Amino acid sequence: MASAFEHHISITQGSVVLEGLLGLPAGSEGAVIFAHGSGSGRFSPRNNFVARHLQQQGLATLLLDLLTEEEASNRRKVFDIDLLADRLLLAKTWLESDQRTGHLRIGYFGASTGAGAALQAAAREPSNIHAIVSRGGRPDLAEPYLSRVTAPTLLIVGGYDFPVIEMNRAAYDVLTCKKELVIIPGATHLFEEPGTLEQVAEQAGSWFLRHLYSSSH
16 A cells, blocks of 8 residues: 655746645655535545545555635535636646656546536546546536546446436536546435445546556546
């Protein structure tokens, strides 16, 4: 198991400062940027759980507040997928320019609305994006961009998350990249049932390892 050093980081653009946590295992070849769901941020317990699993697999992780504190209290900004995608692209640029992470192949892990932002960001700027995982995602929010996504995409949905299952099935049909749809039996939207979040972490880990390590791409 790889142990990750955790670094507090700040990404600045104009007057906007985004706070993040960079988990950096030794010898990593890939990094995963997390796009949180509405009203969530770098301290999201579910995303931190998944991030720790990825770090143990040797992957670097970037958990980032995509909105400032002030923006996060504005409901319109919380659902502004264009803005969230912009911020993800800012995080990608930061990773690529930092000397600790500039050599890494990048993936996105998007939850809920964050999955829509991750898919849009990947379509708009596909360079060096090698994998996407969506957890209980809203890919419908990126509908105009879905056919342009080129990175291998894994959609994970809870078996009891009925409206979201249909949204993901519809998005799956539109995606033209390498893709998989996995339904976790017995899970609701937040994967709070025992063992279900572990299944999400394992599915995400194997997907990212398969596509972020150059020998298998």
